[in-house]
Amino acid sequence: MRDSATVIFEAPDAVSRLRYWLPVLVLGILACAGDYQQSTLHPASDFAGRLDHLFRGIFWWALGVFVLVEGALLVAIIRFRRRPGGDQPRQVHGHTALEIGWTIAPALILVFIAVPTIRAIFASTGAATPGALRVEVVGHQWWWEFRYPELGITTANELHVPVSRPVALEMQTADVIHSFWVPRLAGKRDVIAGRVNRLAFTADSVGTFLGQCAEYCGESHANMRMRVMVDTDSGFAAWVDRQTAEPPSPDSGSLAFQGRDVFGRSACIGCHMLDGVPVARAQVGPNLSRVGGRATIAGGLFPNDTEHLRRWIANAPAMKPGALMPQMDLAAEDLDAIVAYLQSMK
Amino acid sequence: MSNPPSTGLRSWLTTTDHKRIGTLYFWTAFAFFLIGGLEALIIRAQLAQPDGSLVSADTYNQLFTMHGTTMVFLALMPMTAAFFNWIVPLQIGARDVVFPRLNAFSYWVFLLGGLFMNASFLIGAAPDGGWFGYVNLTGPQYSPGLNIDFWVLGLQILGVASLAAGFNFIVTILNLRAPGLTMMRLPVFSWMTLVTQFLVITAFPVITVALVFLLFDRTFGTNFYVPAAGGDPVLWQHLFWIFGHPEVYILILPAMGIVSEVLPTFSRKPLFGYTVVVYSGVLIGFMGWGVWSHHMFSVGLGPIADSFFAAATMLIAIPTGVKIFNWIATLWGGQIRFTTAMKFAVGFIAMFIIGGLSGVSHASPPSDLQQTDTYYVVAHFHYVLFGGTVLGLFAGMYYWIPKMTGRLLSERLGSWHFWLTFIGMNLTFFPMHFIGLLGMPRRIYTYAPELGLGTMNLVSTIGAFVIGLGTLALVINVLWSRRHGEPAGPDPWGGATLEWSIPSPPPPHNFDVIPTVTSRLPRWTTEHPAAPSAPGSAVHVPPGSWWPLVAAAGLPIMASAVVTKLLALVFLGAAVLVFGIYRWAYEPFEV
Amino acid sequence: MTHATSMGLDSRKLAFWTFIGSECLLFGSLISTYLVYKGQSVVGPYPHEILNIPVTSLSTFDLLASSLWMVLALAAVQRGDMKWAKIWLLGVAIGGLIFLGFQVYEFTSFVHEGLTLQRNLFGASFFLLTGTHGAHVAVGVIWMLTLWVQALRGRLGPQNAITVEIAGLYWHFVDVVWIIIFTLVYLLQ
Amino acid sequence: MESATHTEGSGHPTAGTYLRVFAVLFVITVVEVGVFYVPAFKPLLAPVLLTLSAAKFALVVMFYMHLKQDSKFFTFVFGGPLLLASAVMIGLLFLFGVFVLGG
Ligand code: HEA
Ligand code: HEA
Ligand code: CUA
Numbered sequence A: 001m002r003d004s005a006t007v008i009f010e011a012p013d014a015v016s017r018l019r020y021w022l023p024v025l026v027l028g029i030l031a032c033a034g035d036y037q038q039s040t041l042h043p044a045s046d047f048a049g050r051l052d053h054l055f056r057g058i059f060w061w062a063l064g065v066f067v068l069v070e071g072a073l074l075v076a077i078i079r080f081r082r083r084p085g086g087d088q089p090r091q092v093h094g095h096t097a098l099e100i101g102w103t104i105a106p107a108l109i110l111v112f113i114a115v116p117t118i119r120a121i122f123a124s125t126g127a128a129t130p131g132a133l134r135v136e137v138v139g140h141q142w143w144w145e146f147r148y149p150e151l152g153i154t155t156a157n158e159l160h161v162p163v164s165r166p167v168a169l170e171m172q173t174a175d176v177i178h179s180f181w182v183p184r185l186a187g188k189r190d191v192i193a194g195r196v197n198r199l200a201f202t203a204d205s206v207g208t209f210l211g212q213c214a215e216y217c218g219e220s221h222a223n224m225r226m227r228v229m230v231d232t233d234s235g236f237a238a239w240v241d242r243q244t245a246e247p248p249s250p251d252s253g254s255l256a257f258q259g260r261d262v263f264g265r266s267a268c269i270g271c272h273m274l275d276g277v278p279v280a281r282a283q284v285g286p287n288l289s290r291v292g293g294r295a296t297i298a299g300g301l302f303p304n305d306t307e308h309l310r311r312w313i314a315n316a317p318a319m320k321p322g323a324l325m326p327q328m329d330l331a332a333e334d335l336d337a338i339v340a341y342l343q344s345m346k
Numbered sequence B: 001m002s003n004p005p006s007t008g009l010r011s012w013l014t015t016t017d018h019k020r021i022g023t024l025y026f027w028t029a030f031a032f033f034l035i036g037g038l039e040a041l042i043i044r045a046q047l048a049q050p051d052g053s054l055v056s057a058d059t060y061n062q063l064f065t066m067h068g069t070t071m072v073f074l075a076l077m078p079m080t081a082a083f084f085n086w087i088v089p090l091q092i093g094a095r096d097v098v099f100p101r102l103n104a105f106s107y108w109v110f111l112l113g114g115l116f117m118n119a120s121f122l123i124g125a126a127p128d129g130g131w132f133g134y135v136n137l138t139g140p141q142y143s144p145g146l147n148i149d150f151w152v153l154g155l156q157i158l159g160v161a162s163l164a165a166g167f168n169f170i171v172t173i174l175n176l177r178a179p180g181l182t183m184m185r186l187p188v189f190s191w192m193t194l195v196t197q198f199l200v201i202t203a204f205p206v207i208t209v210a211l212v213f214l215l216f217d218r219t220f221g222t223n224f225y226v227p228a229a230g231g232d233p234v235l236w237q238h239l240f241w242i243f244g245h246p247e248v249y250i251l252i253l254p255a256m257g258i259v260s261e262v263l264p265t266f267s268r269k270p271l272f273g274y275t276v277v278v279y280s281g282v283l284i285g286f287m288g289w290g291v292w293s294h295h296m297f298s299v300g301l302g303p304i305a306d307s308f309f310a311a312a313t314m315l316i317a318i319p320t321g322v323k324i325f326n327w328i329a330t331l332w333g334g335q336i337r338f339t340t341a342m343k344f345a346v347g348f349i350a351m352f353i354i355g356g357l358s359g360v361s362h363a364s365p366p367s368d369l370q371q372t373d374t375y376y377v378v379a380h381f382h383y384v385l386f387g388g389t390v391l392g393l394f395a396g397m398y399y400w401i402p403k404m405t406g407r408l409l410s411e412r413l414g415s416w417h418f419w420l421t422f423i424g425m426n427l428t429f430f431p432m433h434f435i436g437l438l439g440m441p442r443r444i445y446t447y448a449p450e451l452g453l454g455t456m457n458l459v460s461t462i463g464a465f466v467i468g469l470g471t472l473a474l475v476i477n478v479l480w481s482r483r484h485g486e487p488a489g490p491d492p493w494g495g496a497t498l499e500w501s502i503p504s505p506p507p508p509h510n511f512d513v514i515p516t517v518t519s520r521l522p523r524w525t526t527e528h529p530a531a532p533s534a535p536g537s538a539v540h541v542p543p544g545s546w547w548p549l550v551a552a553a554g555l556p557i558m559a560s561a562v563v564t565k566l567l568a569l570v571f572l573g574a575a576v577l578v579f580g581i582y583r584w585a586y587e588p589f590e591v
Numbered sequence C: 001m002t003h004a005t006s007m008g009l010d011s012r013k014l015a016f017w018t019f020i021g022s023e024c025l026l027f028g029s030l031i032s033t034y035l036v037y038k039g040q041s042v043v044g045p046y047p048h049e050i051l052n053i054p055v056t057s058l059s060t061f062d063l064l065a066s067s068l069w070m071v072l073a074l075a076a077v078q079r080g081d082m083k084w085a086k087i088w089l090l091g092v093a094i095g096g097l098i099f100l101g102f103q104v105y106e107f108t109s110f111v112h113e114g115l116t117l118q119r120n121l122f123g124a125s126f127f128l129l130t131g132t133h134g135a136h137v138a139v140g141v142i143w144m145l146t147l148w149v150q151a152l153r154g155r156l157g158p159q160n161a162i163t164v165e166i167a168g169l170y171w172h173f174v175d176v177v178w179i180i181i182f183t184l185v186y187l188l189q
Numbered sequence D: 001m002e003s004a005t006h007t008e009g010s011g012h013p014t015a016g017t018y019l020r021v022f023a024v025l026f027v028i029t030v031v032e033v034g035v036f037y038v039p040a041f042k043p044l045l046a047p048v049l050l051t052l053s054a055a056k057f058a059l060v061v062m063f064y065m066h067l068k069q070d071s072k073f074f075t076f077v078f079g080g081p082l083l084l085a086s087a088v089m090i091g092l093l094f095l096f097g098v099f100v101l102g103g
């Protein structure tokens, strides 16, 4: 037992190399086998990287403690099994030095965990760096709204950001508590009524990153997903241009043209905003101005294709339990027209 | 001196004998454990593969809420209460608890509260807000149904039961100790019971208040948690966790007490560092009060608060570690007998360490930002709750059931039970660490195949069913041994404490003569204390009483008013309660 | 009922002190909520517009005085002076009733001025805090009356002075809670 | 501390003490209310009132509830939770920014 207290402090050289590889190995065995799109162990931003680094440090200490203490336990139960004819064991009541030792040892280890922890806390308060891209995030039951105040863009469930540029999120909720979580880019931050919370990160690689709401928020909490599209600067600029250009207007006589008409006189306008339809100004549901350009709909749940869009508009709650968009009584042709119109709004 | 009836329904309804009340707690908690376990199995079946469709989203949400609530409040806490009831008076050499009728009252309130909450299943509106019921989701606007009302009122009733039991056990342990049984000779299980009950009486009032606010918001239209009126949902989180964190120590300390009894007995060595183990238990309880916000690191409380709570949380690892080391040192140099009880006790240490270490990784807020609300947390708390509390309670069952029933449990079945449970729990909960770190949030009824977590979830589900088999072995064992178990005799294990000095099962009055204690391990140092030949005062067994049951019935009646919207029930319930209390207070009842 | 106990303390009294300890957390949570929500209401009436210090001072004196009568009742019971015991016990009950009367007056006048439970956070947290306290007073009154009836029937005497002592602990605790509430809620607006 | 028979009822203060304590309580309350109405005290109001009410609290608990003469253990059973409650209250006030660090 006495060794266990001392060994903890020695860190032989081989160990320090292991220090990086062992956690990668253990945690990554399964991680290598598949492609884990929502993994916290494959950070792709400065912020996520800092959290990952801290966790790996703690993991290492924990593993050391685990091996030593479980080891001591194993040794004890193997070595001191009752032997037939064994005498009564020596009646030991305690050992002061030993007990002091194993009070101090964990305390010291904790210092090595606490110091980097507190440093990381102060480094990740979410304070925005100057020049950061500002995005307002609003959680809704059960979808995410993203607003770019400086660019005049409002979109849903798919956050577009440029690579290598700091992004500063200002986060609120429209109803209950949700939690914004895109593991490869950022740790969680709750959105709570009456508060504005902040997160800041700089993505370091281009790609699509999955995320989802991490605070239980009611029936479709499981279906409140999102993606972050990290683009090259030019890719991002192109996206911004598309979002801010004049809304496309369908050729008269086309199905989409009809669709705009149907949309404008259906219940849709009671909940949705759509630039191409002046009467559609409501903000209950997602802004549909460029919905045709999104990869997914309904909180990242379904691919944005004709079939899913059609089913969704006909009967959203059937596809997503509890969805706050009601079942719509639309004639089949109207439905087709709306779908065509929405798909044209890229 | 009329002895209470000893058989028949009436004898159970009116009993004030701590042993019978303990038995009632035992079976009730056991049944709720099976129900909570069944809920867990359905949860796991649903999650066995991505896009599962066994149950609907709504049903799933009810299942995990009721699973958590049931396990915490209706299974584990009452199971610890079963042991407090059965064992504490025996360990301290008392003939009963200090307030036997209050004790009966606690049990009936607990039973009725549990039934009340589960009655919600009958109308398909079981609570669905999660076991910590975060507002404003659980407020009237977002949860208009009765689901949350059942939860609020059920917990409120259960709180009464816990508080009443708390006062009772504190005074029992402090005041009814046998002559010579000083606090520093008190068995560790009784010590941990004492600490636990202090946590109960201080933590439960806080959740009572939080729940009253919620009740008022839901029923009377107040705005405590309504943001539009300035109310702050974060206040609920603080109040809940000010209660909630001590609550998790309320769940673990009794198990730590049990293990501290089992290890010495089966190593045939005194507990190493008794004083330190006791004091660290007290310290854990005390420090448990200053860490609540570690459940709220993603709220954004600011760096100063996060740092404070992180540091305070980490400190708890120290006294906990001290206990672990002292337990290992108790084994060291012993003559270890691997009875089933001992296997579970050692399993407890091994598993609790894992849960504690993941707890430390939560304690670091930045690291927790990636872990909170994922399956990594689910892994953490099942290692401490199942690997800790449940294994500890199982150890207690194999250790003390022979005392309660007079018959040993089967060691063969026990061995099956242990290994199935041990392997099953690691299969179930170990993969959850990865599942969480690889990106699966908790409380989701379905997950996307793209996450790539199907296989690990399947393993976890299989593990849960293995635990199920293990639990079946326990059920069979407990039922079978009641008839067919080998007679235990007063002291089947060679235990050191007082409960082993009397017959199994003990006579209604426990001790013919209250023993005089001269050491911490009375039966190891002096064996049978020379029994004074002349019995002390005439042994008197208190009669049963109906009034605890009657008074207890008033509470669910009052609670029903909210779910039935019949105001009259409030008055009826209150009348029943007051009537019960008056009859109780003026009933001739000698202890 | 007098057993030898390990602590040398009466069990009921010990139980009651732990109960009072527990009540500290109950009132602590209520008071914390009141303070946290102070100034968070989005509509009036606000505390300074409505709290009536003169009236509340009177009820404060009344409760304070009832505490005195309570200790006098206890002293009387302990010496076996049942005549005065009855008088003081009834006095305490009446003192409590007067306090409740003030509270009823206060609550109704607040409601008239627009402060209801539902109105704003101040209303909610104020009524719940003072209402919980008032409920405690009400229970205390019933308890005192019960003891008084017992005394009338000759069932109270020095031999069971402990029951009066415990009732007294309760009463005084309710009084000290009011001392805190009076300061934090009324005087420190 | 172990196994003595109980010693209740002895050593309680006399009616005279009770009356004197009451007089002090009365005076403090008068002062409290008075201070409230004196504008000059405005900046000192909080500390003065808190101290005065703490004094009243202590008087009632020590003399009327007999904690002064009674077993120290009662003080512990009451004082422990009281401290917890105060600590929690102060903690919450900090967390909700009612006090701000550093004034
Ligand atoms: C039995 C119940 C129990 C116990 C004992 C614990 C013990 C601990 N818990 Fe756990 N916890 C829960 C039950 C419990 N917990 C539950 C139910 C939840 C989730 C609630 C919910 O969200 O639903 C939770 C959640 C939870 C969180 C919030 C996670 C989140 O939601 O984001 C945190 C954060 O700090 C935490 C920390 C700890 C710590 C540090 C300990 C420590 O006490 C552990 C100490 C033990 C050890 C560390 C191991 C032994 C020590 C040594 C061998 C010494 C050497 C060690 C070192 C130097 C590190 N727990
Ligand atoms: C307190 C103790 C406790 C215990 C012992 C358990 C035991 C188990 N728990 Fe639970 N769990 C919690 C407390 C506990 N849990 C809490 C607090 C939550 C959080 C809830 C929330 O988020 O609000 C939770 C959440 C939780 C989740 C996450 C749900 C989610 O977030 O979506 C999961 C998922 O796998 C799970 C699984 C299990 C399993 C498989 C067991 C197994 O160990 C169960 C083993 C028992 C059995 C298998 C019983 C055997 C039954 C039979 C043999 C059938 C016979 C039945 C009858 C005759 C009626 N639990
Ligand atoms: Cu939004 Cu969960």
Ligand SMILES: [Cu+2]
Residues within 6 Å of the ligand: B244, B245, B248, B291, B292, B294, B295
């Ligand atoms: Cu905790």
